[in-house]
Structures are given as C-alpha cells and as structure tokens.
Amino acid sequence: MKVNKHPWLLGGALTAIAALSLTACGGSGSNTPAVSSSPAAAQSSPAAASGGKLTVWxxxxxxxxxxxxxxxxxxQSGVKVDLVIKDFSKIQEDFLRQVPTGKGPDITIGAHDWLGNLxxxxxxxxxxxxxxxxxxxxxxVNAMSYEGNTYGVPYATE
Known part of the structure; x- marks a missing residue:
C-alpha cells in the first residue's frame, strides 16, 4: 500500500495516531472511546482522565x-500507547477472536475490505x-464506512 505523505499526517501526532484505523468495541481492559483527532476529546476521554492506556496492533x-x-x-494526552507488532496477515483473524474476550487491542491497523466482516x-x-x-x-472516508457509519480513519490511498 502506498502511503500518502501529507504534512498534516506526518506533522500532527494526534492525526497520525488516529490514523490507526479500526477501533475495537471491547479492547484490552479499558473502556476507551475511539481516539479522536481533537486534543480536547483525547484529554476528556476516560483513559486520559485516569492516565490510561491504549493498546494498538x-x-x-x-x-x-x-x-x-x-x-x-x-x-499531549497522558494516555500511554502500547504499539504491539503483529503479522498483518493475522490481524483480522486475531482481532475477531480476541476483541469479544476483552483481550484484543483498543485500535488496530486494518484493510478497508475487512470492514463489513468486522x-x-x-x-x-x-x-x-x-x-x-x-x-x-x-x-x-467512503472506504472506511459501512452502512452509513465511519469505522476507521484512513491513513493511505492507492
């Protein structure tokens, strides 16, 4: 996949971290909402208030x-971000298996064509x-949307 290297993506940490794509319903023990591009939203999240943690595959x-x-x-937010390196070919399967158990990540990188299944x-x-x-x-944005809702933040186009 060719990454679009726009200055706003590389320069803005919150935008880049939000570009992680798909946000889990379950997660790794925190009830953190989706990471927002807005510093105010990130600072008002439950994870930020408690100095929480986001696990990102x-x-x-x-x-x-x-x-x-x-x-x-x-x-900027006080929220620790734990980047967990996974084999891209196994992320979707592991995500489907682990998120319902509460052992999956809060956020993951993922392909747009996984969206309907997720x-x-x-x-x-x-x-x-x-x-x-x-x-x-x-x-x-349309590629990261399903049935009228957006489920991921696009970070690259081909």
Missing amino acids: VDANREPVLKDAAADFEK VNNGVVQPVELGDKAGEFQDVA
Missing part, C-alpha cells in the same frame, strides 16, 4: 512511523472524524 511496516506519533500523543461480527464501533473529515479524500 500495528504491522512492522507501519510501526516506525507510528512510534513517534504515539510518543507525542502520550505527552462490523457484522460486532467487534468495531463507529468513529467521528469531526472537523478533520474534510482533510481526507472522499473515496478514502
């Missing part, structure tokens, strides 16, 4: 880019792009 190719973004997000299995929840929606190509 990411593949080895994307981990180096997200490492700095995660560190910046931690500084929604139909009840393991993801919608996210709000808010005032950042206009910064994404319509085709990318």
Whole structure:
C-alpha cells in the first residue's frame, strides 16, 4: 500500500495516531472511546482522565512511523500507547477472536475490505472524524464506512 505523505499526517501526532484505523468495541481492559483527532476529546476521554492506556496492533511496516506519533500523543494526552507488532496477515483473524474476550487491542491497523466482516461480527464501533473529515479524500472516508457509519480513519490511498 502506498502511503500518502501529507504534512498534516506526518506533522500532527494526534492525526497520525488516529490514523490507526479500526477501533475495537471491547479492547484490552479499558473502556476507551475511539481516539479522536481533537486534543480536547483525547484529554476528556476516560483513559486520559485516569492516565490510561491504549493498546494498538500495528504491522512492522507501519510501526516506525507510528512510534513517534504515539510518543507525542502520550505527552499531549497522558494516555500511554502500547504499539504491539503483529503479522498483518493475522490481524483480522486475531482481532475477531480476541476483541469479544476483552483481550484484543483498543485500535488496530486494518484493510478497508475487512470492514463489513468486522462490523457484522460486532467487534468495531463507529468513529467521528469531526472537523478533520474534510482533510481526507472522499473515496478514502467512503472506504472506511459501512452502512452509513465511519469505522476507521484512513491513513493511505492507492
């Protein structure tokens, strides 16, 4: 997948961390809502209020880019971000199996064509792009939407 290297993506830690894609309904023990592009929303989340933690599944190719973004997000929000490197080919299957048990991640990298399966299995929840929606190509937002709801934040287009 070709990554679109826009300055707002690389420069904004919150946007980059939000670009992690699909947000789990369950998660790793926290009831953290979807990560928002807005610092105010991140700081008002239950995880931020408690100095909580977000577990993020990411593949080895994307981990180096997200490492700095995660560190910046931690500084700004007080929420620890644990990047867990997974084999991309196994993420969807593991996500479907682990999220219902509460052992899955809060957020994961994922392909847009997984979305119907994840929604139909009840393991993801919608996210709000808010005032950042206009910064994404319509085709990318549509790819991360299912039955009228957006479930992921696009981070690349081909």
